Amino acid sequence: MRTTVFDTPILRTIMRWAAIMTLKAGGWKAVGTLPSVDKYVGIAAPHTSNWDFIWTICIALKLRVKVFWMGKHTLFKGPAGPIMRWLGGIAIDRSKAGNTVEQSIAAFNENEKLVLIIPPEGTRSKARYWKTGFYHIANGAGVPIAMGFLDFSLKMGGFGPALIPTGDIEADMDLIKGFYSNVTGKYPDQYGEAEVFSGSDAIDADTRAYVDSSSVFFSPTGDMESDLRFLSAYYRDITGPDGPRPSLNA
Incomplete structure (x- = not known):
């Protein structure tokens, strides 16, 4: 995978220091334990504001984890594009047919280390259902799902438990929903609970x-x-x- 802010020599040290100072100034704490494996899919939830991105990058830098994340393709237009990619971004255009799941599974199979962060709500606005591409990627690649979170009520963010997909998406999503039921986003009314199409x-x-x-x-x-x-x-x-x-x- 390409070089990003998380592994750019010298600059990553400077950026990590800046991230730690930013977290401290904002009263935030990075908590939790990273999965003890080199490859996993990370959930980014709740996703209700632009601040989610800033705190997520800061926490990833502090925890020294190189992450790649999926974001709306419009974030990558113009001069912001190279910056977003350097920060680990992967542009996703949901208006076009594609094989994002298959390509992501292939990336896991081709790399010894890969952490892919996905916001399953897919939008800052309230979504009735979570998009479950993250689940199918993890299940297809045979990697765990780490429950990344930002709790604005406690000003804590990081990683909760990891789950090995069983293939029973409804049962697994019940466990995931149970974890996130106690996490508060910046705008709680805009949070879409971890529901899938029945x-x-x-x-x-x-x-x-x-x-x-x-x-x-x-x-x-x-x-x-x-x-x-x-x-x-x-x-x-x-x-x-x-x-x-x-x-x-x-």
């Missing part, structure tokens, strides 16, 4: 697979009403409860 929302397991990736693919099933219920649920996460959604006109 059978009633996603229609069936085959259709649900399209939602579980970072980029959503949809293939019509032939059942118009079921397909439109699926699309309506998906667009609700994008436009909010009052936004436009597909409907069936009789």
